[in-house]
Every structure is written in C-alpha cells, then in structure tokens.
Amino acid sequence: MRPLGLREAPALYDAVHQSRAAISQWEAWCTPEYGLLDAKLFLQRSIEQWHVHAAYDFNIIDRSNGLVIGSVAINQVSQLNQMANLGYWVREGYTGRGIAALAARAAAAFAFSRAGLTRLEIVAQAGNLRSQRVAEKAGATLECLARNRLVFHGEPRDAKVFSLVPADLGLLVPVHP
Numbered sequence: 001m002r003p004l005g006l007r008e009a010p011a012l013y014d015a016v017h018q019s020r021a022a023i024s025q026w027e028a029w030c031t032p033e034y035g036l037l038d039a040k041l042f043l044q045r046s047i048e049q050w051h052v053h054a055a056y057d058f059n060i061i062d063r064s065n066g067l068v069i070g071s072v073a074i075n076q077v078s079q080l081n082q083m084a085n086l087g088y089w090v091r092e093g094y095t096g097r098g099i100a101a102l103a104a105r106a107a108a109a110f111a112f113s114r115a116g117l118t119r120l121e122i123v124a125q126a127g128n129l130r131s132q133r134v135a136e137k138a139g140a141t142l143e144c145l146a147r148n149r150l151v152f153h154g155e156p157r158d159a160k161v162f163s164l165v166p167a168d169l170g171l172l173v174p175v176h177p
Helices: 006-023 036-051 099-113 129-137
Strands: 056-061 068-078 083-090 119-125 141-152 155-164
Touching: 006 036, 006 056, 006 068, 006 083, 036 056, 056 099, 068 099, 083 099, 099 119, 099 129, 119 129, 119 141, 129 141, 129 155
Parallel strands: 083 119
Antiparallel strands: 056 068, 068 083, 119 155, 141 155
C-alpha cells in the first residue's frame, strides 16, 4: 500500500479498466466512460484532500511486479467526530485472496495512529456480499442495515454499516483531557 501519486494515473486507469464489470455494480464513479483523464483528476483531488486532512487514499500494489491491484480510501473525514468512511476495491484476478481485508486493516491502522480518528465506517450496499465479507475479515463489526443509506445512480439503496475502532486492531485510543 502506498499513498497515491500523479505518475500512477495510467496504472490506476488500467486496474479500473480491467475490473470495470465488477466495480461498476457497486461504485457509481466506475462508468464505461471512465478514462485516463478521470484517473488523473481523481489522483489530483486525492492529493489535495490529503493535504487538508479530508481524505487519505492509497493504491494497493503487488509487491512481486509493482502492479496497481486496487485502492483503499479513508474519506468523508469528520475531524469534529474523529471518524471517516473506509472503502476499497481490488482488481479482478486478485480478489478472494484476503488482499482487501489486509489493506483495509492497514488503512485503519493509519487512520487511528496517524490521522487521529477513532471510528471508521464501512458502508456496503445490501447486495454487495463480497464487500461485506471483506469488512468482516478486516475485523469490523456489523452495526445495522440502514435503509436508503446510499444513492446509486439516482436511486436510494439499503446498505449494511460496519464499524472499526482502534480496539478492533488491538490499538489504544489516545485520551484527550
């Protein structure tokens, strides 16, 4: 896992392109029109959001060949409530190996130890069983089925809401007097 950089736009685009059929079922940003410019704009926005502590995005890298095989993101950061959302996707051909769960735990450890957060939420559409399984394998707790929690292509969708807190990773929560 490593923070995003602009030079990775072609590799990110390729990973999304190779996985479009699977990702587009659950992520509205993944459309047939998604192109290299979209990858560049996403990376630029991600870098800007990192600098203002609004989001932290990472590419997941295959150590054996340097290939971008997915992404994990901490976004919708609320400094007031010390919480954020945690999202992830993995390139087709790399799914089912525990990679997303490992990346989610690593991103959560970053969020808790470096970004000052005390809660992460994973919000998965009710039908997205793969994402729900990743949340469970990452150690997240299912809190509820939230009605109309997400809007996908203009339509409200129910979603399962999972949470991760520092104790789930065996980390201590800093006490602020």
